[in-house]
Amino acid sequence: MRSPFAVLDRLDERRLGLVLVIPAIVLMLIVAAYPVLSAVWMSLHRYNVKVPQDYAFIGFSNYARILASRTWWTAMETTVGFAVLSVTCEFFLGLVMALVMNRALGKATGAVRVAVLVPWATITVVTALAWKWIFTPTFTFGALNWVMGLFAEESCVLCGRWTSILAMVFADTWKTAPFIALLLLAGLQSIDGEMYEAADVDGASKWTQFTRITVPALKPAILVALLFRSLDSLRMFDLAYVMTNGANDTKTTSMLSYDYLIRRLDMGVGSAMSVLVFVTVLIVAFIFVRVLGAAPEGADKVKKPKRARRSAELESVTDAMGRAQIA
Amino acid sequence: MGRDSEAGQGDMRRSRIRVAACASVLLVAGLVAAGCGGSADDANAGGVPTLGFMTWRDQTGLDEKNFRMCEKQGGGKYRIASVPMGPSVDQAREQLTRRLAAGDSSIDMINLDVVWTAEFADANWIIDLSKRVEPIKDQYVGAALDSTYYKKKYWAIPVGTNAALLYYRSDLVKQAPKTWEEMAADIKTVHETTPDINGFVFQGASYEGGSVDATEFLLGAGAKILDPSGKHVQVADGDGAEYAFGWLHDLMKDGGAPKVVTTFMEEDSRLAFQKGDAVFMRNWPYAWALMNQDKASKVKGKFDIAPLPGFDGRSQASVLGGQNYGIAATSKHPDLAWEAMMCLSSAPVQRIKAVKKGEMPTLKALYTDGSLDKDIPFLDVLAKGLETGVNRPTTPYYNDATIVIYQAYNDVLNGRLSPKDAVKQMQHKLQAAVDGKAEI
Structure with a gap:
């Protein structure tokens, strides 16, 4: 009897490769493309699950309603404010941590790497709850009392808008600075030590070495770290949900879409909000790869055709991602 | 290279392909099955x-x-x-x-x-x-x-x-206040001798429990939220709502309640009160047993309960849970x-x-x-x-309505909205909510 796979034997390598990835592509379409497209489709409708009979195509009305509302722009302000502040803090703190780990630790790095990842590996809801308690000194939970001493009994960090946002930035930095540090550490360790030796011979100062060797060589890792964190923080939900539940205009855009999708079961408006969050994230990702993801120094001199340069950028990004995974 | 070895490599390639093809098909099938599985009706x-x-x-x-x-x-x-x-x-x-x-x-x-x-x-x-x-x-x-x-x-x-109760420290206050105004006065008296203690703790956070407290204050001052048909908002009718919000505003401003109460839910209030940090607390009956039994409780035998006060010469309301x-x-x-x-x-x-x-x-x-x-x-x-006891407003859009209520209430407590603006905003947004057109 002929095997059902016999037909594969007649294909050449390239076609065969394509055939073999078809199941994976189908899977990707099911789990990634379908939900996105269906959200876009739903966002063009008036559709509340509570009243399923009232379902109608209404074009971009949901978007118009959202973009005209003050609530949406307040949430956007909160989200972007949080993202900018948290990514900045995390990046610089992470960079310092990476530099220290690279220089000072030698053989202990393995153990330190694991230790440093503990905050990052803790579930965000758990850390958010812990920080909420710490920032609210009136709570008494035995073990945390000594930490609470750090904050004045009368202060109320989570009572105001920007103090709440800063508290979230603080919690987020605590959690993810180590992650950035590890990404950057992987980058640092791949820099050839001979470059520094050569620079020493040439009499370059440490600062010059840092700006001329370390930073350019680290660029792909920096790009990946910033990209990951920016996208993550623009979708931030859990910290705000747990720490303030959106009080004092601290709702993020993700929380707002959650409100509509889950609490009000309004699939139309909720989906439109999700699509807007998606588009925001997409724009930021595009800016990162396009504007910041310029080719390494020296590469511009050899005027490579645009396509080749782009693929070189992508290569360096994927390279750094791979290294981050290994790390 | 001889023909035999080529043929051998071909065989190997073929079998590898089959394994790979089978594996990828099985993987997808397995994932799909995992996603859809577990729906068997075991109810019977x-x-x-x-x-x-x-x-x-x-x-x-x-x-x-x-x-x-x-x-x-x-x-x-x-x-x-x-x-x-x-x-x-x-x-x-x-x-x-x-x-x-x-x-x-x-x-x-x-x-x-x-x-x-x-x-x-x-x-x-x-x-x-x-x-x-x-x-x-x-x-x-x-x-x-x-x-x-x-x-x-x-x-x-x-x-x-x-129905909520007023918990009070019987070692600091001789008699339970009958009105909210009396309670505020009692707090001032206690502060003269014990300035460190907080006055009144309740549920001020931006959540459903906030709406319950808010409704009690509003109705207690004689305000109405919805008419009996559930279609018309009456918050701005009369001066009840503004009076209640005004009283809350003054309470916060005068230090009658700690600022942090704006983040408080039921348990937060209970923990503060049982720590001995407050003179008065609005809470449900469940707190009574806990504060008498909890090992960490510092108020055992030092507190008593009374019906929830109303506003002087206006009204009184306990919102039922x-x-x-x-x-x-x-x-x-x-x-x-x-x-x-x-x-x-x-x-x-x-x-x-x-x-x-x-x-x-x-x-x-x-x-x-x-x-x-x-x-x-x-x-x-x-x-x-x-x-x-009264019930919260009856409307199929309660979920939209409550968000408007607890946000306005929380904003008044935080000083982000003046009582007057809060009432105006509530009237407007609540009407939109019960019309089924809640603003985004």
């Missing part, structure tokens, strides 16, 4: 119908005991399997509505919060129980029964009710569900729940037959609260 295992009961997660184990007891009483006609929800009211509602909107047929009985009746009835998620409730309705406390009534029909039976049991529209066994519900809300069950969990009974008889007097010494105070 053993021939005895299992009644799915969506109710609060219960850590005491008391609910499970009651289920088993009722199964036995039903002669093995049905089994009860609880589907836990919670922990907060808002989360429970989300978990429930998601299932009901998707038409989950494994749910037969639902533990409904008192404010969900209109929304769930309007969405056709629960069935009309008027015929079954009508003959027995006189057994129930009036205000509790009212919470099951919508569009001239009864949609559930009341099984637990709750509580639970009703309803039957899901998708239930295949409504008769058995009713039977189980009657058992789970019978006098013995209500009595033990009152003692063990602080869920107050809805059966009138239990307030007068003396069987609870020993375990719940404040029963008469509570009964008084229930007499003047």
Whole structure:
């Protein structure tokens, strides 16, 4: 009897490769493309699950309603404010941590790497709850009392808008600075030590070495770290949900879409909000790869055709991602 | 290279391809199956119908005991399997509505919060129980029964009710205040000798509990929220709402309540009060037992309770909390569900729940037959609260309405909105909400 796979034997390598990835592509379409497209489709409708009979195509009305509302722009302000502040803090703190780990630790790095990842590996809801308690000194939970001493009994960090946002930035930095540090550490360790030796011979100062060797060589890792964190923080939900539940205009855009999708079961408006969050994230990702993801120094001199340069950028990004995974 | 070895490599390539192809197909099939699996209907295992009961997660184990007891009483006609929800009211509602909107047929009985009746009835998620409730309705406390009534029909039976109490430090204050104004004055007096203690703690956070407190203050000052038809907002009529918000504003400004109260839910208030950090607290009856038993409690024997005050010369209101049991529209066994519900809300069950969990009974008889007097010494105070008890606004858009209420209230407490602006904003946004056009 002929095997059902016999037909594969007649294909050449390239076609065969394509055939073999078809199941994976189908899977990707099911789990990634379908939900996105269906959200876009739903966002063009008036559709509340509570009243399923009232379902109608209404074009971009949901978007118009959202973009005209003050609530949406307040949430956007909160989200972007949080993202900018948290990514900045995390990046610089992470960079310092990476530099220290690279220089000072030698053989202990393995153990330190694991230790440093503990905050990052803790579930965000758990850390958010812990920080909420710490920032609210009136709570008494035995073990945390000594930490609470750090904050004045009368202060109320989570009572105001920007103090709440800063508290979230603080919690987020605590959690993810180590992650950035590890990404950057992987980058640092791949820099050839001979470059520094050569620079020493040439009499370059440490600062010059840092700006001329370390930073350019680290660029792909920096790009990946910033990209990951920016996208993550623009979708931030859990910290705000747990720490303030959106009080004092601290709702993020993700929380707002959650409100509509889950609490009000309004699939139309909720989906439109999700699509807007998606588009925001997409724009930021595009800016990162396009504007910041310029080719390494020296590469511009050899005027490579645009396509080749782009693929070189992508290569360096994927390279750094791979290294981050290994790390 | 000889032909043999080429042929051998070809074979190897072929078998590798087959393995790879099989593996990738199996992987996808496996993932799809995993995603769709587990939907087998095991509700009828053993021939005895299992009644799915969506109710609060219960850590005491008391609910499970009651289920088993009722199964036995039903002669093995049905089994009860609880589907836990919670922990907060808002989360429970989300978990429930998601299932009901998707038409989950494994749910037969639902533990409904008192404010969900209109929304769930309007969405056709629960069935009309008027015929079954009508003959027995006189057994129930009036205000509790009212919470099951919508569009001239009864949609559930009341099984637990709750009215808030004013807790006060009897070692610092001689007599419980009758009005909120008196309470504010008492705080000032206490502060003269004990400046470090906080005055009044309550629920000021931006969540459902905030709406409950807000409604009490508003109605207590004589304001109305909705007209009886549930279609017209009346918050801005008269000066009640502005008076209540004005009083709250002054209380915060004068240091009568700590700033952090704007983040407080029930448990936060209780912890502050039991730490000895506050003179007055608005809370539900559950706190009474905890503060008398909890090892960490510093106020054992130093506090007392009173009915919730009102505003001087205006009004008084306790907003009722509580639970009703309803039957899901998708239930295949409504008769058995009713039977189980009657058992789970019978006098013995209500009595033990009152003692063990602080869920107050809805059966009138239990307030007068003396069987609870020993375990719940404040029963008469509570009964008084229930007499003047009011329900939160009845509207299918309650979920939109409550967000408007607790945000305005929280903004007043935080000083982000003046009382006047808050009332104006509430009137406007609430009207949009009950019109079904809640602003984004």
